[in-house]
Amino acid sequence: MITPDRLDAAVLDAAMGRALEIATRGPEGGPNPRVGCVILSPDGHTLAEGWHRGAGTAHAEVDALSHLAPGEARGATAVVTLEPCNHTGRTGPCAQALIAAGVAEVYFAVPDPGAVSSHGAQTLIDAGIPAQLGPRREQAEKLLADWLRDARRGRPTVTVKWATSLDGRAAAADGTSQWITGPDARADVHLERSRHDAIAVGTGTVLADDPALTARGEENGAPLAQPIPVVFGHREVPADAQLHSHPRELITLSGDDLAADLDVLWKRGIRSVFVEGGPSLASSFIRAGFADRVLVYVAPTLIGGPKLALTDLGVDTIDDQHRLVFTDVQHLGSDLRLTAEPVAPETPSTHPTSGAH
Ligand SMILES: NC(=O)c1ccc[n+]([C@@H]2O[C@H](COP(=O)([O-])OP(=O)(O)OC[C@H]3O[C@@H](n4cnc5c(N)ncnc54)[C@H](OP(=O)(O)O)[C@@H]3O)[C@@H](O)[C@H]2O)c1
Incomplete structure (x- = not known):
């Protein structure tokens, strides 16, 4: 597990736990994973939450950001259960949405093995935003077991x-x-x-x-x-x-x-x-x-x-x-x-x- 520079590890852990909890609200099966996202203020308070409701709807990060006023996520920490995606599907890449929102750092529980959607973390890093593995990988792998198996197999x-x-x-x-x-x-x-x-x-x-x-x-x-x-x-x-x-x-x-x-x-x-x-x-x-x-x-x-x-x-x-x-x-x-x-x-x-x- 990564120790955050800015946030207390317990705060980050609790936020990831919450993100995993709300991820389960998404539909099981189908092409899209169940993902949850919590946006934390620099002092560790929850600013917004979001989750993915299935193919064709907003991804968790975009859903969370949609609850914030323009500029409100500036300097915030995004805590996501899956590495933000990097591809323009029906809803646009989440990595770009996080960059545009001005978040200061991103933690995710599981890297995205998808051939098309992966490398969102690198996109964030290239834009100067630290993006790294956070806590609860095992729990997130369990939640996404079927989706990850399919994505790895292609x-x-x-x-x-x-x-x-x-x-x-x-x-x-x-x-x-x-x-x-x-x-x-x-x-x-x-x-x-x-x-x-x-x-x-x-x-x-x-x-x-x-x-x-x-x-x-x-x-x-x-x-x-x-x-x-x-x-x-x-x-x-x-x-x-x-x-x-x-x-x-x-x-x-x-x-x-x-x-x-x-x-x-x-x-x-x-x-x-x-x-x-x-x-x-x-x-x-x-x-x-x-x-x-x-x-x-x-x-x-x-x-x-x-x-x-x-x-x-x-x-x-x-x-x-x-x-x-x-x-x-x-x-x-x-x-x-x-x-x-x-x-x-x-x-x-x-x-x-x-x-x-
Ligand atoms: N007990 C059961 O669970 C069960 C289930 C289903 C069927 N059945 C019975 O099985 C019998 C039909 O057997 P079947 O073997 O002819 O049926 P099938 O496997 O459904 O059909 C075989 C046909 O599928 C096409 N096909 C396309 N790609 C194939 C591939 N990669 N490998 C093999 N075939 C491919 C070929 O037709 P083309 O010439 O058109 O390319 C081939 O002749 C019927 O008596 C039916 O009642 C039993």
Whole structure:
């Protein structure tokens, strides 16, 4: 922790604690972090507070400054939970706003790892304003854990989900797969859909199942949020497909280069993708090392035949297997819900877990 030159460490610590507290008022998830800001007078009194209310709205520093009269922040200390941003998005760079307001110094709890938004501290320093790490980094890292993970990775987090019979089949020989699992598991899938920014399938699934890809049901009395539907493939989505009635606009991607496609989704503000199959698309995501989480609903039923839940994963020899660890196991009605994650963090390479035993 940095000892402030001008302010008492306890005052700075309390201000950062308050900034972290008000940061939690912002919305969770989505492309923007939850950030809080407290502006302190030279003698350590709080002049203003601000927090970020979500994409397209003022950032925490700008929100705090908006409560002050022109010149009132001159000589003040800005205490922010995240390094002030440096890029002109929809709301303008915070580093410039702090410079324009005439603050004397800036403390932030976590550096911004974003490729576009980072280096705000350097901009402030170049303008003659000391900007440095302040207290409570661990607490701020915890608050921003998901956002920081996404920003450091620079691509959406991917969950690959499938429903399977006990013998690992995703469909019967004729391609029918509705339904393998029971109503409790299916209701859980709707909840999971609503917790992701986008939900993706391949054209094979669109043509076989005509899925609506909506999140149906309620949570805490409110209708579930609708993820953006994404279809991977070259074949056309039929004109009469249910997908065309989805409340969100459909995104279609070729799937030829999943890294490039994930980048397209990232740039559209999508931070989490729920890949719902089918087996070919799910396998491609796993093979490419993009499956950050695997969610499998297992029904106590036996189907047999050729329609396996996954296809080729690039595992020619057992040393190449994609090792996972179970992170959660639940009974849902008569089915099981299994969550697993790669042993080593997945990276965008072809054989991320190669060599893991
Ligand atoms: N049990 C389950 O959880 C579940 C879930 C979904 C589907 N299903 C069943 O699965 C069957 C359909 O299987 P499927 O494997 O054909 O479906 P799929 O994975 O949804 O579709 C495969 C198609 O997606 C396109 N695609 C685009 N990028 C791709 C990539 N990187 N890797 C692989 N494919 C890519 C290709 O089509 P283009 O030729 O158009 O490029 C490919 O032929 C149906 O019987 C369905 O009922 C089961």
